[in-house]
Amino acid sequence: MRKSRRLFIRNTSLAALGMVFVSATKKKTSYRASEAISCSPEAIESITGTITSVRSGNWSDKTTWGGVVPDANDTAFIASGHIVTLDTNVVVAGLNVSSGGTLQFSAAKSTTLQSNKNVVIEGLLKMRPSSAKVVQTLQFINVAESKFVGSTMDPVASDVGLWVMGAGKMDVSGTAKKSWTNATDSVKKGATSFTVKDATGWQVGDEVMIAPMEQPNFNPTDWDDNTATLIDYFLVKFECRIITAISGNKVSFKDALQYDHTAVVSNIDSSLGNSYRKWTPEVANLSRNVKIQGTKGSTDAYASFKRAHIFIRSTAAQSIRYMEGKYLGPRKYQDASRPTLVTGRYGLHFHHCEDGSRGSVVEGCVMAHIGTRCYVPHVSHGIKMRNNVAFDALEEAFWYDFQDISHDCIWDKNLMAAIRLNGVSLSSTGMMLGQGDGNKARNNVAVYANGGELHNNGGCYKWEADAEGVWVFENNIAHSCTSGIFVWQNTSNNHTIIDYDSFYCHEGITHGAYSNSYTYRGGHHYKSLLFDEATSSNTSGVVFQDLYMDAGGANHCAEVIDSPIPSNINSTNKFINCVFRNFKISAVQLASVMMDSNAEKQYKIIDIICCDYASGQPYFFDNGSLYPLKSQSQIRVQPIKGQCFQTIGSNSKQRSDINVFAPKVYGTGMGLMGSYYNGTAFNNFAFKRLDSMIMFQQWSYDKAASPTGVHYKITGDQYSIRWAGQVEAQYSESYTFYLQGSGGHRMWLNGKLIIDSWTDRVDNAEMVLSKPILLTQKNKYDVVIEHYNSGGSRGCTLLWKCPSLPVISIIPQCQLYNGSSTTARTAPLAVSAGDDITLTLPLNNTYVKATVSNDADDAAIAYQWVKISGPASYTIVDPDKSSTNIKGLIEGEYVFRVQVTDSNGNTAQDNVKIIVENDEAQESSNERNLSITAAPNPTLNSFKIQVKSNDPSPINLTIYNKWGVQVFARRGLTSPATVTVGDNFKRGSYYGVVEQGNEKQSIKLLKL
Secondary structure (H helix, E strand, O other), rough: OOOHOOOOOHHHHOOOOOOOOOOOOOOOHHHHHOOOOOOOOOOOOOOOOOOEOOOOOOOOOOHHHHOOOOOOOOOOOOOOOEEEEOOOEEEEEOOOOOOOOOEEEEEOOOEEEEEEEOEEOOOOEEEEOOOOOOEEEEEEEEHHEEEEEEEOOOOOOOOOOOOEEEOOEEEEOOOOOOOOEEEOOOOOOOOOOOOOOOOOOOOOOEEEEEOOOOOOOOEEEEEEOOEEEEEEEHHHHHHHEEEEEEEEOOEEEEOOOOEEEEEEEEEEEEOOOOEEEOOEEEEEEOOOOEEEEOOOOOOHHHHEEOOOOEHHHHHHHHOOEOEEEEEEEOOOOOOOOOEEEOOOOOOEEEEEHHHHHOOOOOOEEEEEOOOOEEEEEEEEOOHHHHHHEEEEEEOOOEEOOOEOOOOEEEEOOOEEEEOOOOOOOOOOOEEEEOOOOOOOOEEEEEOOOOOOOOOOOOEEEEEOOOOOOOOOOOEEEEEEEEEEEEEEOOOOEEEEEEOEEEEEEEEEEEEEEEEEEEEEEOEEEEEEEEOOEEOOOOOOEEEEEEEEEEEEOOOOEEEEOOOOOOOOOOOOOEOOOHHHHEEOOOEOOOOOOOOOOOOOOOOOOOEEEEEEOOOEEEEOOOOOOOOOOOOOOEEEOOOOOEEEEEEEOOOOOOOEEEOOOOOOOOOOOOOOOEEEEEEOOOOEEEEEEEEOOEEEOOOEEEEEOOOOOOOOOOOOOEEEEEEEEEEOOOOEEEEEEEEEOOOEEEEEEEOOEEEEEEEEEOOOOEEEEEEEEEOOOOEEEEEEEEEEEEEEOOOOOEEEEEEEEEEEEEEHHHHHOOOOOOOOOOOOEEEEEOOEEEOOOOOOOOOEEEEOOOOOOOEEEEEEEEEEEEEOOOOOOOOOOOOOEEEEOEEEEEEEEEEEOOOOEEEEEEEEEEEEEEEEHHHHHHOOOEEEEEEOOOOOOOOEEEEEOOOOEEEEEEEEEEEOOOOEEEEOOOOOOEEEEEEOOOOHEEEEEEEOOOEEEEEOOOOO
């Protein structure tokens, strides 16, 4: 182990940790604290112009402008209702497009608009060339980066760029082409052509970039203060060329390549399954025929560039496709001796659009030679960014502000290449995976998208401390970088990393900080160390499962180090079904980075379960004199076949035999499907998602770990959730299931209710459990879980226990499946006994009916009505039918229950309350003013009711049938009143109530 890598924690003094939910934040570089733009109102610069359009027409037509065409000294203003077509090359001193106005570039003619001042769009900017030969360019010239102020939410004259404000909209669509692809094989030094997998849309004259396929040095950069230039010795290996000829997918160019770009092959055979990878160089096309850009500098020094920016704060969805953005993202000397970013002035920046940005698409674009961040959806929701390229940029490629929230963002199939240090901070990042719900990162590739010192808050894909968002993270790749994945979080929420590959990374995975519950599933790693510092915060463990790790001749495939949080024998760091190959010393090394004198030094426990490490050593204890391991350090091994063993202490050779300590069966499940509702009754659907595990103990608001509570679509304290799918048994034993958390819980297994605790608890620590249930190993069982909460603490966790799992443990993701093996209901059997009923004597009977729902095969075969509470006088006429009359009631409050049973033995129950009131109005009617007569009209099946009163106040009349169901009402009658009640009423007995003020009188009507 390299001692230099221990320096990052050697003398650190950490705050004492209590509960695992308390974050221990890694120290940040100082400039981050003030990066976020304040959201307070700014003084809005009203958009005007020196020359204003007077009608729609071509830009070059002076009648469009009232007689004078704007020139380099004018600020053009396009008024509402006018469409101005840019049909010639122009230079202006700014352009403003009013709400309702449109600037559209000629679709049939190449044109360029240059401006040395802001372009503000409150209407529409339309750039849609009709063919690949038409080039449309918006360029900012003579930009003074040193005058930028940054941090405002509205246009300021000094910060020259494109501003899309109000309800402004970009409708930008260059000619579609393959944004980036891969070479079909290695490309050698000296080559003047190569073949790619897909060159759709590529043209002669396009600029292409081919990426390096090797590992950079630890510190391949330097800073030249004389020229204010970042010197990057690895950047030159990203070779850019101009296509001179193209034939199918073969591209040719004039200048020969100066470096090899060699394909990387890793082939791992194992009894657990084979994994073959052949990674070939990425090739990006950097040219588009729609361009929005600043101005390239006179030299390659960043200080010589004239960079502008794109700032969007609009209520309208944007459509930005196949756009070329270059020389954007300004820098200036501020508080440091080196130029730093200008806050809020990035390449493409959506700023506080909130729900206004929903439906926005950024597709097939390129951001190249950017002075800071490239793609920024900041507090802007529902934006899809796919098939884009970020090349040669500083800080981060995809990013938004620390502890700010963006929801439902999709980052898919993007390439991040050469995302570099800025000369100020210690690292750079491809994607910062920040806070928010519904965010997804899939199929992205990061090449040299992280540099700098290891463990200094940077990685190609980064999860920062105190800024937690649970992302869908699948099928992403990192290579040729310092750290591929960098996690520095303390959380009990489960994060799942699926099928992530890395190669030629100093560390393919850097996992910290001290206490969390991440699960890594699948993926292939070549010459990329797995470095783990974190300890699990609960029984789910920190899990690495189904990984293929090819050390490529390095000492170890994985390394686990100590930290301030100790392990627990029930919450270990687990390697499950992993395959390790081509290591010199061991598959996994346990080491220390903390001096023995450090009071916060703790120990780790590692489990290596059913892994294939060929004939090599499964583990090694690095027990140096300066950084000795704690005596409680422990590694347990349960091999695929053979005797289990362990080492406790620090000597790898001192092993002892132990019993089997873990399951041998691990499934392929990805979780249960959860349907979430506002309210506690499952009747106000909010959203659906696949939950990797039911392990939610941080739903109560926390700015760092749970800033939106359950989810931003759950709008209050009251909610209900139904999870459905299957659970797979790991043993043929009797299992007990547990649900932990506040609120109410129910659980069905194969349609049978096994947990029924529909009580609103207040404590997340409370548990309810099932009776033991015999399950068969490898069998899957349909499962439905319901949970509700009406306030206070929020949480729900699904656990199990069996004789071979003596500790109550969270059910792991791999044993939970979305979907069902049968046609059983996706929601449990349910029954409703109807709304509560109030009767007024002399009416003493009513009708009740049971309504069954979620019975998949209509197999409800038995009903049973019983009285739960109330007076002794009653008769249930048909207690075994779905509907029945209940009669003989007296004054008081009754509760009746119906239970329904289906053909599978599943049951459901519901109660109905019946309140019977005495008619006090009738008893004293002789003293009152109301006089009522009623006569039936059998011919018309109606009643004629006459009401008289000495009181002029309004009279209300209500008629009920013999079951107590209201069938007629008339409000606000004035005495005397005659009312014909009913039109073709069915024959039977009816009952009426007349109310006036506080007086009430009952009428028993004759049968019709």
